[in-house]
Amino acid sequence: MKTPSQSVSIVSGDTANLFIDRYAKAFGRRHSFVLKATGLNSAEVSSEGSYVKGAGGKVWLDYGSYGLHLLGHRNSKIVKAARDMLNNMGLSTKILPNNASVDCAEKLIRAVGSCADKVIYTNSGSEAIECAIRLASLNSKYLSFGALEYAYHGRTLGAAALTDSIYRAPVAEKSIDVLRLPRNDPQKTYDLITNAKLAAVFVELTQGEGGIYSLSHSMVNAISKACQETGALIVVDEIQTGLGRVGRNFAFNDYDILPDIVVIGKTLGGGLLPVSATAFNSKKLGEKVSDMGLHSSSFAGGSLAMAVAGEVVEIIDDTNFRDTVIKIGQTVIQSISSISADFDFVINVRGRGCMIGVEFDSPQTCGAVILELAKQGVLVSFCLVSPSVMRIYPSISFTQNELRKFEKAFAHALHSRL
Numbered sequence: 001m002k003t004p005s006q007s008v009s010i011v012s013g014d015t016a017n018l019f020i021d022r023y024a025k026a027f028g029r030r031h032s033f034v035l036k037a038t039g040l041n042s043a044e045v046s047s048e049g050s051y052v053k054g055a056g057g058k059v060w061l062d063y064g065s066y067g068l069h070l071l072g073h074r075n076s077k078i079v080k081a082a083r084d085m086l087n088n089m090g091l092s093t094k095i096l097p098n099n100a101s102v103d104c105a106e107k108l109i110r111a112v113g114s115c116a117d118k119v120i121y122t123n124s125g126s127e128a129i130e131c132a133i134r135l136a137s138l139n140s141k142y143l144s145f146g147a148l149e150y151a152y153h154g155r156t157l158g159a160a161a162l163t164d165s166i167y168r169a170p171v172a173e174k175s176i177d178v179l180r181l182p183r184n185d186p187q188k189t190y191d192l193i194t195n196a197k198l199a200a201v202f203v204e205l206t207q208g209e210g211g212i213y214s215l216s217h218s219m220v221n222a223i224s225k226a227c228q229e230t231g232a233l234i235v236v237d238e239i240q241t242g243l244g245r246v247g248r249n250f251a252f253n254d255y256d257i258l259p260d261i262v263v264i265g266k267t268l269g270g271g272l273l274p275v276s277a278t279a280f281n282s283k284k285l286g287e288k289v290s291d292m293g294l295h296s297s298s299f300a301g302g303s304l305a306m307a308v309a310g311e312v313v314e315i316i317d318d319t320n321f322r323d324t325v326i327k328i329g330q331t332v333i334q335s336i337s338s339i340s341a342d343f344d345f346v347i348n349v350r351g352r353g354c355m356i357g358v359e360f361d362s363p364q365t366c367g368a369v370i371l372e373l374a375k376q377g378v379l380v381s382f383c384l385v386s387p388s389v390m391r392i393y394p395s396i397s398f399t400q401n402e403l404r405k406f407e408k409a410f411a412h413a414l415h416s417r418l
């Protein structure tokens with residue numbers, strides 16, 4: 001899998017269509033139709049580094065994966081940590097404490113820094129957001145929350161209510177009260193927060209689904225000041241940005257802000273397992289939040305997941321790793337910018353670390369370029385809340401060879417739109 005060779009198909013078109021028919025029966029026709037139309041109709045069967053192989057033998061360069069694979073597919077250190085643990089344990093009893101979860105919590109608290117002294121484990125990003133909602137509501141008389149326009153916080157009830165898109169509808173709109181804040185108007189945001197009664201304000205410092213959009217320092221300062229004055233907690237959603245994706249331990253490290261709650265997911269699973277966590281300041285949040293049973297799950301904090309997560313934090317909490325992420329990001333941004341300079345339907349190329357966005361003149365153009373890239377063997381996705389923006393998420397296993405493959409496919413996809 002190290003070189004993206006285009007091996008001969010061992011699965012016929014008929015076999016691929018049969019697979020997609022089974023897929024449609026199990027999950028619904030709508031998505032399966034898109035898979036068929038785009039040629040993404042073979043099951044993925046193996047992966048390594050930056051590449052994924054389908055049942056038909058086709059190899060894709062994976063610059064998508066919704067931000068799960070910063071460490072590359074089946075990173076050898078992560079696989080080893082999982083194998084070592086699997087030789088001894090899988091899920092833990094939840095009655096006895098397990099060493100891997102304590103080890104991982106200590107590493108996470110160190111990586112987050114002075115704003116956190118406790119951790120609660122969960123399984124998905126959305127679940128960790130629910131945990132943050134619960135922590136904040138215990139700390140406050142109010143069940144109202146601030147969230148930014150273009151925000152994405154997940155699809156469970158509370159998380160979807162904080163999210164600013166069609167994913168709220170219909171039931172999430174009726175769950176918790178959400179005050180929608182502009183993402184680029186510090187004074188208005190300050191006024192809205194200080195005139196409201198909020199338990200917390202949820203912030204993605206670089207919005208992922210919102211279009212790889214980094215908040216300005218004046219916006220973040222306005223939120224921070226308003227929260228300090230009103231007592232509303234600051235929750236930073238680092239599910240997409242955290243653990244090295246932006247070239248820092250966390251995106252908040254680049255701002256003058258001290259969050260009360262830090263929500264972590266995606267990369268924490270090492271591309272192998274679902275793991276998420278909520279790190280928080282128990283001194284600020286008070287006694288009530290230290291009840292271990294407050295937010296729990298049968299699966300959360302199991303030995304296997306914690307061995308993986310602990311290894312992830314060990315890998316990313318290293319300046320060399322984070323500098324490499326920044327260099328890879330700069331190289332890819334430079335390359336995309338120079339290829340797209342002659343195409344006026346490309347509006348903007350931007351990013352932080354290995355979190356890169358290409359903004360097109362419309363969702364249609366963005367969709368067409370993504371489909372053409374898929375045909376050329378490159379997987380990327382669009383931003384769910386800002387569908388004119390394509391996101392490109394390289395991993396630490398980046399090579400110059402894969403960059404050449406990407407450049408060729410990207411140039412071809414842009415030309416096909418002329």
Ligand SMILES: Cc1ncc(COP(=O)(O)O)c(C=O)c1O
Binds near residue numbers: 155
């Ligand atoms: C910023 C942010 N918050 C929350 C979530 C939800 O995480 P999950 O899909 O693991 O539930 C996501 C997922 O894309 C995200 O990007």
